[in-house]
Amino acid sequence: MATAVGVSRATVSKALNGRGDISDETRERVLAVVAELGYRPTTGLTQTPGRRSIAVVFDIPASPYIVGVLQGVLAAASEAGVDLLTRLAPDRSSRTQRAVAREWVAQQQVSGVVGIIGLTLSRPDGLLEASSNAGLPFVMVDPVDAHHPQMVSVGSSNWAGARTGAEHLLAMGHRRIAWIGGPEASDAARDRLYGYQAALDAAGVEIDPSLIRAGQFAIATGAEFAREMLASAHPPTAIMAGDDEIAVGVLATAHELGISVPRDLSVMGFDDTPQAAWTTPPLTTVHQHLEGMGAMAVQTILVMADGHKPSSRHVELATSLMVRDSTGPVSAD
Numbered sequence: 001m002a003t004a005v006g007v008s009r010a011t012v013s014k015a016l017n018g019r020g021d022i023s024d025e026t027r028e029r030v031l032a033v034v035a036e037l038g039y040r041p042t043t044g045l046t047q048t049p050g051r052r053s054i055a056v057v058f059d060i061p062a063s064p065y066i067v068g069v070l071q072g073v074l075a076a077a078s079e080a081g082v083d084l085l086t087r088l089a090p091d092r093s094s095r096t097q098r099a100v101a102r103e104w105v106a107q108q109q110v111s112g113v114v115g116i117i118g119l120t121l122s123r124p125d126g127l128l129e130a131s132s133n134a135g136l137p138f139v140m141v142d143p144v145d146a147h148h149p150q151m152v153s154v155g156s157s158n159w160a161g162a163r164t165g166a167e168h169l170l171a172m173g174h175r176r177i178a179w180i181g182g183p184e185a186s187d188a189a190r191d192r193l194y195g196y197q198a199a200l201d202a203a204g205v206e207i208d209p210s211l212i213r214a215g216q217f218a219i220a221t222g223a224e225f226a227r228e229m230l231a232s233a234h235p236p237t238a239i240m241a242g243d244d245e246i247a248v249g250v251l252a253t254a255h256e257l258g259i260s261v262p263r264d265l266s267v268m269g270f271d272d273t274p275q276a277a278w279t280t281p282p283l284t285t286v287h288q289h290l291e292g293m294g295a296m297a298v299q300t301i302l303v304m305a306d307g308h309k310p311s312s313r314h315v316e317l318a319t320s321l322m323v324r325d326s327t328g329p330v331s332a333d
Contacts, residue, residue, distance in 0.1 A: 051082075051083055053082065053112045053114065054073075054083070055086070055111070055115075055116045057118055058120050063245065064244070065217075065244075068273060068274075069291070071291050072295040073117060073295070073298055097126065102134075104130070105131050105134050105136060114136070114137070115138065116131060117141060118140040124140065124143070125148065129150065139153065139154060139301055144186050145187055155315070156316060156318075158188045159195040159198070160318075161195065161288070162196045162199075164195075165199075165268050165284075166200060167203075168321055169266060170200070173329055173330035174237050177196075177211070177239075178213075179193060179212045179213070179239075179242075180213045180214075180215070180241050180246050181193050181212075181214045182215070182242040182246070183215070189217075189242055217243045217246060218246065219249040222246035222247060222250040223250070226239060230253065235265075237264075237265065238266035238327070238330075239265065239266070239267050241268065244272070247267055247279075247326075250267050251283070254267065262328035268284045268327055270285060270286045271285060272322050283326045284324045285322050288319055289317050289319075296317065
């Protein structure tokens, strides 16, 4: 293969694996010869004949949220007798290149993969297009942008979940309810914000822009914005977080400032990851069926792999409110 292209075997390997440290011209030349010769890599293939595999692809697998979804994926794949492969996506600088995405998808097919589940995957357009062209089902879980024309997705009723959470705080007398959410580019983050706003609007509570912040789904986001809000002349009596990670940051800042939760401040999360039950105090949060989302993604992949259309291109699972000790009635002081 390397001789046919006129490059080293290492360069061929880099081109086939989506590495970014070779020129676009060299990559295209390698992939052109790959297509001409019909070459497919075979190194390391251990697929049992007749067995099918599903690949889960992500950027960075490092959060309780991802672990929850993966548990559902693994359970459903095991029940269906399907092998599960985990993959890191091609680096962001190259995954939008059609040649890189095309070859990455081809490698998954060689491994016996009948479908791909994308999890916390940013900028998946190139992989979605390549998968569609190859006839390989691709399902995104909680995508950043669910409006891509080729996307099939599984998510949660984010808007309804956030509205239910805000209504819980309103029912306990809170009116200065702050929102610290996820990235503005995220559909899920926006829907949660809109649900919070809808609840306040329905209750006749004026929405105060100074009580709304957006950042990453991270502990540091909650800690930073909570510190800013709680130091203001008119601090909120409750803070809703766009996910449990942000809520943990809010709780940490409240503890550091000597603010009692929930006596002086109610705090609410979103996701109901395992850590929510172990915070101090235990976190009231909106429960997403993370394992259910993973299982639904597997079921959808297998339906599509059998040549059928999914029942819906965008499935939303219901959310529910988990009331614990981090929320309480507004203080009478």
